[in-house]
Amino acid sequence: MKNLALLLLFITSVLACTPKGENQSSEKVKNSVVSLDEKEFSEKLSSGKALLIDVRTAEEITSGKIPNAISIDFYRADFQDQILKLPKDQEILIYCSAGVRSLQASEFLTKNGYSKIYHLEGGLGNWIRKGYPFE
Incomplete structure (x- = not known):
């Protein structure tokens, strides 16, 4: 019982020292x-300043994409080489089907010196459900 009380005290103190979310806007930084x-x-x-990158497979893209998206297949062997050809000084918007691959691609780019990377949370599925352009 004494060990349980010590464990609870430790967990409570760790949680009390954990910083609260600093970013209160709807942009979530990960x-x-x-x-x-x-x-x-x-x-x-809509600003017209960003490159739009679709990291889904060619097969997935046959069902449609966001207009003007450039395809760079996340699963291709040369994915890293291809995505690193993008200009570092331009805003880059990245999406996939559900948001997992685009987040991984975004993290890869930031680790390689890119600073204007934006990932579509929830992916293309949410985009379509909300009625945004899709061709």
Whole structure:
């Protein structure tokens, strides 16, 4: 019983020292990657300043994509070489089907010196459900 009380005290003290979320806006920062919801992603895209990258497979893309997206297949052997050809000084918007691969690609880019990376939280599925452009 004494050990349980000590364990609870330890956990409580650790949680009390954990910082609260510092970013109160709807942009969520994860490891320097900015995750945007569909509306924010659409607004960034509408600015005309960003490159739009689709990291889904060619097979997935046959069902459609966000207009003007450039395809760089996450599963291709040369994915890292291809994505690192993107300019570091330009905003880059990245998406996939559910948001997992695009987040991984975004993290890879930030680790390689890119600083203007935006990932579509929830992926293309959420984008389509909310009625955003899809061709």
